[in-house]
Amino acid sequence: MSLGDLSVGQAAAQPNRAGSAVELSGITKVFGSGNEAVHALGPLDLAVEAGSFVSVVGPSGCGKSTLLRLIAGLDSPSEGRMLRYGAILDGPSRDVGIVFQDHVLFPWATILENVMLPADVFSLPKAAARGRALRLLEMTGLKDFASHKPHMLSGGMKQRAAFCRALLADPQMLLLDEPFGALDALTREELSLELSRLWQDLGRTALLITHDIEEAILLGDRIIVMSKRPGRIRLDIPIDLPRPRDVNTAKLPRFVEIKQLARGLIFTPEQD
Amino acid sequence: MTGASRTSIAQHAITPAIYLALLIVWEGSVRYFNLPAWVLPAPSAIAITSKEWAPELLFNSFVTLRETLVGFLIALVLSLPLAVVIAFTTTTRRIIYPILLGLQSVPKVALAPLVILWLGIGNWPKIVIVVLVCFFPILVNVVAGLESVPKNMLDLMRSLRAPESVVFRRLRIPIALPHLFTGCKIAITFAVIGAVIGEFVAAQEGLGYLILISTAQSQTPLAFAAILLLTLISVMLFYVVELLEKRLVTWTP
Ligand SMILES: Nc1ncnc2c1ncn2[C@@H]1O[C@H](COP(=O)(O)OP(=O)(O)OP(=O)(O)O)[C@@H](O)[C@H]1O
Ligand SMILES: [Mg+2]
Numbered sequence: 001m002s003l004g005d006l007s008v009g010q011a012a013a014q015p016n017r018a019g020s021a022v023e024l025s026g027i028t029k030v031f032g033s034g035n036e037a038v039h040a041l042g043p044l045d046l047a048v049e050a051g052s053f054v055s056v057v058g059p060s061g062c063g064k065s066t067l068l069r070l071i072a073g074l075d076s077p078s079e080g081r082m083l084r085y086g087a088i089l090d091g092p093s094r095d096v097g098i099v100f101q102d103h104v105l106f107p108w109a110t111i112l113e114n115v116m117l118p119a120d121v122f123s124l125p126k127a128a129a130r131g132r133a134l135r136l137l138e139m140t141g142l143k144d145f146a147s148h149k150p151h152m153l154s155g156g157m158k159q160r161a162a163f164c165r166a167l168l169a170d171p172q173m174l175l176l177d178e179p180f181g182a183l184d185a186l187t188r189e190e191l192s193l194e195l196s197r198l199w200q201d202l203g204r205t206a207l208l209i210t211h212d213i214e215e216a217i218l219l220g221d222r223i224i225v226m227s228k229r230p231g232r233i234r235l236d237i238p239i240d241l242p243r244p245r246d247v248n249t250a251k252l253p254r255f256v257e258i259k260q261l262a263r264g265l266i267f268t269p270e271q272d
Numbered sequence: 273m274t275g276a277s278r279t280s281i282a283q284h285a286i287t288p289a290i291y292l293a294l295l296i297v298w299e300g301s302v303r304y305f306n307l308p309a310w311v312l313p314a315p316s317a318i319a320i321t322s323k324e325w326a327p328e329l330l331f332n333s334f335v336t337l338r339e340t341l342v343g344f345l346i347a348l349v350l351s352l353p354l355a356v357v358i359a360f361t362t363t364t365r366r367i368i369y370p371i372l373l374g375l376q377s378v379p380k381v382a383l384a385p386l387v388i389l390w391l392g393i394g395n396w397p398k399i400v401i402v403v404l405v406c407f408f409p410i411l412v413n414v415v416a417g418l419e420s421v422p423k424n425m426l427d428l429m430r431s432l433r434a435p436e437s438v439v440f441r442r443l444r445i446p447i448a449l450p451h452l453f454t455g456c457k458i459a460i461t462f463a464v465i466g467a468v469i470g471e472f473v474a475a476q477e478g479l480g481y482l483i484l485i486s487t488a489q490s491q492t493p494l495a496f497a498a499i500l501l502l503t504l505i506s507v508m509l510f511y512v513v514e515l516l517e518k519r520l521v522t523w524t525p
Contacts, residue, residue: 069427073431074427074430074431091433092430092432092433093433094432100427104428106425106442106446107523107524108446108521108522117428117432117442118432121429121442149523151524
């Protein structure tokens, strides 16, 4: 099943494949001050082309989530400038769907209610949103759990529910912070390929943070490898593999080549 | 009968069994030591007196219950909006919180004569004392609840650009609800105490008044019956609140 045929009540935004969805220049992020200051990120420049799929990999604690929160408009950078579709980025946007690293579901609400949260906040037509929510739940194998509370779901199932919620209002841009982190290899592959197809159909912009290099390459147009904290960009190369991609893509020589390159960078110290 | 169900019956029977044993020990010692009824009445004496005085006991229970409930509900209605104001505006908090803290630190028994001086000796002074006693635990807990929203949930709402009214309805209220019930459970037991304090200071009716006059006339069995009824009311009200909580709070934080 594909999500390409899904539509919400709102007019589906036209895929915007021109220009930059996000443009960061000279971004740094320092948490705290004085002795306790933590330099988490940057300096870093990054432009994410509208309609592209960018994968970010890097060692734990290097500032990936920090980067995502900056792009989401949830935090502001210590230095530097950020643009979203050419306008100053200084806060969250309803055109951006986020899957947080810690799923964040409301424990008092059912899975369906959780997934429909954006529709409720945006006052979208109830029936259409419900239909879309149910289709998303079906696609992610959660249909039977629509009326369950989150505590009855496994970690991976909660992540899938959070994924559905991020997609509900059909956002222009998707920010995904290890959305498949707690999933088993098979579900993970299935969901990520579904995401890949969905992204291709809808022409949305996506930024995926993952610790799985193969997943990064399989999904992305471009892979960014970050250095240890403070996170900077060590490698930023296009993934020139044919689409649509599937399980066999991982066997292509070019795939293996990119994988070796990224892996090498993650596991060798920087020398400069 | 299986072993498992036998132990579960034993578990259910153990509390009543212990109470029954205590009653028997009580009855036995009063008879054995020949204690006069005005010092410590035997359970049987209390039962006989209760039956004799049943109409008075019931009427005064009703009076005390009414004061308790009305006071509790007024406290609830007053503290909820104030809690919202305190949780959201730092200036109000800075001005109001010290006053409330001061008010809370004054022993309510000390305030009771003043309240009666101002309000006379109807039902209202007692209700006002109940309100004073209940108000603070509810307020403090609801303020804490409204403020204990996890940051990641607020971030989620912020990422959706949810207006504060939606954040309040969809996030703060559900989070604050268990705290509200914690406050209510404390307040409802305080409420009964508050009502009795009021009745002690000035009243013509209520279980507190009944205790006061029956001990003054050495009618100790009647005082005991009234005390038992007070305990019963207190415990019953607590369980009603807990039942409501189980109905409304179906999730664990
Ligand atoms: N709110 C904060 N206050 C202080 N320090 C923070 C804060 N958030 C993140 N940091 C620090 O910034 C650094 C980067 O954190 P971040 O969460 O971005 O890492 P990450 O790359 O997402 O790691 P992981 O792969 O383990 O999720 C860490 O050293 C962390 O301690
Ligand atoms: Mg992270």
